[in-house]
Amino acid sequence: MRLSRVVRNAPAVALTLLAACGKSTDQPGAPPAPRTAPAGSARAPVLLRNDWRAAVMMQRADSLILTLPDGSRQLQRISRAARISFEIAANNSFTATLDSMSVSPAAESAVAAAIGTRWTGKVNGAGRIEGVQISRSSALGDDLTRTIRSLIPLVPFDGRRVGSSWADTTSGTVQVEVFRTNERRTRKWTAGERTERGGVAVYPVRVREEFEQVGKGSQAGREMTMTAQGSRTGYYYMTVDGRVEGAVLQDSTAQFITIPAAHQTVPTMRYSRTTLRFASSPRDERP
DSSP states (O other), X not given: OOHHHHHHHHHHHTTTOOEEEXXXXXXXXXXXOOOOOOTTOOOOOBOOOOSEEEEEEEEEEEEXXXXXXXXXXXXXXEEEEEEEEEEEOTTOEEEEEEEEEEEESOOHHHHHHHTTOEEEEEEXXXXXXXXXXXXXXXXXXXXXXXXXXXXXXXXXXXXXXXXXXXXXXXXXEEEETTEEEEEEEEEEEEEOXXXXXXXXXXXXEEEEEEEEEEEEEEETXXXXXXXXXXXEEEEEEEETTSOEEEEEEEEEEEEEEEEGGGTEEEEEEEEEEEEEEEEEOGGGOOO
């Protein structure tokens, strides 16, 4: 396969939504550390509440650096904004619905196919979303499932003490762009001191995560394989009564895409920054 063809098709690997924007390879800055409260501040359990709902405003920015066969690099960027209706019911069932979404570069048909997608599942006692089912399949909806699983931190309903740390490991099958992958994640969590964020009292919960992905996919009739290793760092901010107020998450992933028929491998570095803002329903506000 000629190089020119590889360059033209490289953006299609990432949801066919990417567009070259320059040559810089700067990595976005790390999530800001929360401002800690003064010594002697209250130390209360950091917990997850059920029976609440919110409108989640998601902003995600991705920068991809592709190393082409001639050794040159190509920078591509994509941004997404979405509004997601979210609820954990009294019986711990979980529901999320994609109300609206925009992407840049524009992809109207892909967005239209994703709007209205509904995810359902259950939140177990440890705070993990389990058994996620998606109402319909689409390129953007399938890829957004990873974000849906990350809307809440792993904080149990009965709480964690400030200053405590805990860990968990998960594995399963996930969609990553056009690839169906087997994934394994190991995460460490730490509950921080009570502080204030935007005038709201919150407990920051820090996450540090390592993950691996191996999968296969196809694009324009060509079979491809993908392997990836990455990390995530970030903070979730929990209100005193156990709701998520917001989150800032940053991923760094080394990805290798192989096209066997062309005997070519495209190494890719991906840097992603996701911010979540939760606007609770008025009926869930407590006096």
